[in-house]
Amino acid sequence: MNIFSKTDVAYEEQSSPKILQELFDEAGVCINGPNPWDMQVHNPIAYSEILSKWSLGMGESYMDGHWDCKKLDQMLTKLLSCDMNMRVQGVAKIRFALEIARAKLINLQSKARAFQVGEQHYDIGNDVFELMLDPQMMYSCGYWEHASTLAEAQQHKLEMICKKLQLKPGERLLEIGCGWGGLAAYAAKNYGVEVLGITVSKEQQQLAMQRCQGLPVQIELIDYRDLVGTFDKIVSVGMFEHVGEKNYVIYFETVNRLLSDNGLFLLHSIGSDVTISRTDPWIDRYIFPNGKIPSPMEVGRSIEGIFLIEDWQNFGQDYDKTLMAWYENFTKNWKRLSIKYDNRFYRMWTYYLLSCAAFFRSRQGQLWQIVLSKRTRSETYRSIRPTTYFV
DSSP states (O other), rough: OOOOOOOHHHHHHHHHHHHHHHHHHHHTTTTSSTTTTSSSSSSSSSHHHHHHHHHHHHHHHHHHSSSTTTTTHHHHHHHHTHHHHHHGGTTSHHHHHHHHHHHHSTTTOGEEEEEEEIIIIITTTTHHHHHSOOOOOSSSOOOOTTTTSSHHHHHHHHHHHHHHHTTOOOEEEEEEEETSSSSHHHHHHHHHHHHHEEEEEHHHHHHHHHHHHTTSSSEEEGGGGGOOSSSEEEEEESSSGGOOOEEEEHHHHHHHHEEEEEEEEEEEEEEEEEOOOOHHHHHHHHTTOOOOOOOOHHHHHHHTTTTTTEEEEOTTTHHHHHEEEEEEEEHTTTHHTTTTOHHHHHHHHHHHHHHHHHHHHHHHHEEEEEEOTTTTTTTTOOOOOOOSSOO
């Protein structure tokens, strides 16, 4: 039985575009307008999808081809720069409330769920990442101050991490979330350290083991909470975003347990300018399930009484450049990838890369490198910045 009359449907069809345009007006985005950052609607269903589900509906309707935009990154930057996510909570308040409740009531990053992100995202196929990333396959923000290419930016990032950690030959380095072994191989080759890298992705483990063959590097498929032993230095690059607020203290206590008294821990993580109670629902469903971006307050509160902060650097705008470089590589190599992946995957991956670039370009997104130590460390830590050794 259809409880809606034809008049109700007609009213919704007329009102939805008007409501959405009113929301977009403050951001300077015009529906079906002439600018490259304007949304071009191909199917009217996009209006109700976006208004009822906002971020999730916007991403899904883009994947379905219901709308397009010549400069998608510019459009999303405009929306994020005027905090559009906050403004639409009144439109889709029930869905927002359910998402917040889900994040608060359920430990989305429990040990039982730890391998889910590896299975859904990192195990899609190494071919995508090999063609999209730099030769060392670093799937995290590069450092662009003295770099002109993606490969240079990633190598400079690796060198900066090693120098901040003050790596010395013979030391044991633990890498929590080792990706495809790029940092592990670099540190072993250039600094003479022994490395244990851990991951929750079978695809990453297999390729990392191949890439690190012949080096003092061990790659294990294990959750960080199950680790034992003692390490001189510990590093985690782009993994903390999968830890979750309910596990922050456990995470830092685990690192503290594994780190030698005089050691150093470097945390490289995406951060949010404000504390958010939920992850982006489209990112959560299609890209990184169970993720959570921390705020400065959440990090500070979680390390209190466990670690001292030796250094905290933010270069979040470099992630915009990194993501746009990945997008260029992805589109350039799509013809090769299209043999295996369909057009919906192409649109999903495009939306993912460009929406994330907008997140950092709007300055909502940060990229932090935080150096931490125990109170038992006797040496004075001198913060460094790569102002001389890359030029």
